[in-house]
Amino acid sequence: MKTRLQAAAELLHTGRLAEARTKLLKELRLSPRSAPALELLGAVASQMGRHEEAIGYLRRAADIDLSAPGPRLNLGTALLLARHYDEAADVLRHAVSRWPNIPEGRLSYGNALLALKRREQAIQEYHAALRLNPRQAGTCTNLAIAFFSVEDFKCVRQACERLLALDPTSVTGQSLLAMSQQICCDWQAHEPWLARLRELAERDRTIVGMAFFSLIWSDDGLLHRRFAELETKLHAAPMKTPLAAKRTARNTGRIRVAYVSADFRRHPMTAVITGVFEHHDRDRFEVVGVSLGEDDKSPERQRIMAAFDRILHVHDAPIDDIVSAMREMELDIAVDLMGHTAHCRPGIFLQRVAPIQASYLGFPGPSGIGGIDYTIADQFVADGDLRTSAAERLAILPDCYWCTDSKQTIPSSPPTRVSCGLPADGFVFCSFNHAKKLTPQVFDQWMRILREIEGSVLWLIKSGADAERNLCREAERRGVAPERLIFADFVNHSQHLARNAVPDLHLDTFPYGAHTTASDALWAGSPILARAGRSFASRVCGSLLATIGVPELITANAEDYQALAIRLARDKPMLADLRRRIEDGRGNSPLFDTARFCRNLERAYEAMVERSREGQPPTEIDVRSLPGGH
Numbered sequence: 001m002k003t004r005l006q007a008a009a010e011l012l013h014t015g016r017l018a019e020a021r022t023k024l025l026k027e028l029r030l031s032p033r034s035a036p037a038l039e040l041l042g043a044v045a046s047q048m049g050r051h052e053e054a055i056g057y058l059r060r061a062a063d064i065d066l067s068a069p070g071p072r073l074n075l076g077t078a079l080l081l082a083r084h085y086d087e088a089a090d091v092l093r094h095a096v097s098r099w100p101n102i103p104e105g106r107l108s109y110g111n112a113l114l115a116l117k118r119r120e121q122a123i124q125e126y127h128a129a130l131r132l133n134p135r136q137a138g139t140c141t142n143l144a145i146a147f148f149s150v151e152d153f154k155c156v157r158q159a160c161e162r163l164l165a166l167d168p169t170s171v172t173g174q175s176l177l178a179m180s181q182q183i184c185c186d187w188q189a190h191e192p193w194l195a196r197l198r199e200l201a202e203r204d205r206t207i208v209g210m211a212f213f214s215l216i217w218s219d220d221g222l223l224h225r226r227f228a229e230l231e232t233k234l235h236a237a238p239m240k241t242p243l244a245a246k247r248t249a250r251n252t253g254r255i256r257v258a259y260v261s262a263d264f265r266r267h268p269m270t271a272v273i274t275g276v277f278e279h280h281d282r283d284r285f286e287v288v289g290v291s292l293g294e295d296d297k298s299p300e301r302q303r304i305m306a307a308f309d310r311i312l313h314v315h316d317a318p319i320d321d322i323v324s325a326m327r328e329m330e331l332d333i334a335v336d337l338m339g340h341t342a343h344c345r346p347g348i349f350l351q352r353v354a355p356i357q358a359s360y361l362g363f364p365g366p367s368g369i370g371g372i373d374y375t376i377a378d379q380f381v382a383d384g385d386l387r388t389s390a391a392e393r394l395a396i397l398p399d400c401y402w403c404t405d406s407k408q409t410i411p412s413s414p415p416t417r418v419s420c421g422l423p424a425d426g427f428v429f430c431s432f433n434h435a436k437k438l439t440p441q442v443f444d445q446w447m448r449i450l451r452e453i454e455g456s457v458l459w460l461i462k463s464g465a466d467a468e469r470n471l472c473r474e475a476e477r478r479g480v481a482p483e484r485l486i487f488a489d490f491v492n493h494s495q496h497l498a499r500n501a502v503p504d505l506h507l508d509t510f511p512y513g514a515h516t517t518a519s520d521a522l523w524a525g526s527p528i529l530a531r532a533g534r535s536f537a538s539r540v541c542g543s544l545l546a547t548i549g550v551p552e553l554i555t556a557n558a559e560d561y562q563a564l565a566i567r568l569a570r571d572k573p574m575l576a577d578l579r580r581r582i583e584d585g586r587g588n589s590p591l592f593d594t595a596r597f598c599r600n601l602e603r604a605y606e607a608m609v610e611r612s613r614e615g616q617p618p619t620e621i622d623v624r625s626l627p628g629g630h
Helices: 004-013 017-030 035-047 051-064 069-081 085-098 103-115 119-132 137-149 153-166 171-183 190-202 210-217 221-236 268-279 299-306 319-328 440-452 465-477 493-499 516-523 536-548 558-570 572-588 594-613
Strands: 255-261 285-291 310-313 333-336 356-359 374-378 393-397 428-431 457-461 485-488 505-507 528-531
Touching: 004 017, 004 035, 017 035, 035 051, 035 069, 051 069, 069 085, 069 103, 085 103, 103 119, 103 137, 119 137, 137 153, 137 171, 153 171, 171 190, 171 210, 190 210, 190 221, 210 221, 221 536, 255 268, 255 594, 268 299, 268 516, 268 594, 285 299, 310 319, 333 594, 356 594, 374 594, 393 594, 428 440, 440 457, 440 465, 440 558, 465 485, 493 516, 505 516, 505 558, 516 528, 516 536, 516 572, 528 536, 528 558, 536 572, 558 572
Parallel strands: 255 285, 255 333, 285 310, 333 356, 356 374, 374 393, 428 457, 428 505, 457 485, 505 528
Antiparallel strands: none
């Protein structure tokens, strides 16, 4: 006859958690110091999402049975699930030193180290776990994730291949392999992966990072939304049940708006938005910064921190602690500046930290985050598929939704071609987008353009040795000498802005086009050729061009894009006229008028708050139709 513990264990393994818990609590009343019962109760509580309860049971089990590894290893795992990373690592380190030959222990310790961003040590533990159990697919999975986090894409590929040999259906293995290949411009499996992408969406399968990469691989906003929604679920899984929150803005005082990001540091987002924070009207707005990231000690960090009235530093804090702290601030509006980018915390917005929640700037697509009320856009961007793909209501700004910093400095004279490593003669095409935005279709066009324009070169930003090697190989396959690709070194921001004036024509990528990169080119007075598709990410560069007054540089398809690039390379007067108009637009168009942009953004915020105060649900807001909108 089965014991109560045996019966409870079977119930646990079959997912009948409530029944298992009842039996174990009865066993514990009869035997209060039963370490096996306490350990099983910890396992049940963990599976029910009651992580603090699980920790309590497992502490007691570990204190009672000092000789068994199970309670201590399971305690470390429970602490990890509860995001008590430091204590989890400490418990697991002691357990692994005492019982070094248990592969699950080495795996859990590696997971705790990875959570603490001690990635190299985590990799060592994963290797140790695989030496003990070479067929442990979960360890291969986490090893691939760790290598991806340190940008060792050769090792990512090896770990994924090992994982897929063990589990050919692994979504993590397939996705990380595809993402690492994209970053390295290895396009051998590009077309099969695009078909696989839609299949994953249909099967509700994804991994963290896929929402961002879907912007690169597809021009379909509905597909972007699906991956954003799926990724949000991954972030939501370890959270507590969302709590009820106030849904109306305060009726008195300045509008209190919080900007939430992990990128308040040296980062492209910081470069364009800091001026907006500085220009907010302090008589009408209180500006709060919620910093999710580390302090990189940079001047950019110092400047952006000084632009806030109040700052909440919550780097690595548990979601529930962040939510509580933000609710205590009694915010009116919370603005997510990240979406699904590195170190994002969408769980903050799922639990509603403010009556009004908006998505802006960081993620050019539908947020997919329940609780986001508005996506801030402009008419050009919205004229794609954003209205049909976004669950959020749109707040349409006049001019361009993209913000710029009119204070950014640029040297008075650009560097010479020779100092940039470019030939003294010949037409210079350029793309300073990261190579991960490149697709074989865009690269095909670029190589056809180079073949048409004799003596031309393509100036690219350095994106890693693997990417450069693969791009040179792909150029040669397309009949273009590899030496016609020239890779630019990294320089400081001011120098980078200056060298943007050197190329004859910047070429945009598709479907994920240039955003900060386009802004930099135009600020330097250089023309950039865009192709506008349907998705948000494909229309941003076009929005910038329309705002500065050169809509002729926006094309609607691949054929027109290629034809216009060739025409501009041959028509020097046309290109010179475009450059002159961009120069004029820098001072006369709204694109680089930070104060004007900020006033329009504030009008959007005021309209959101007015509706909230009246108890009205979010609706599309067009600032152009509001008093003072322009």
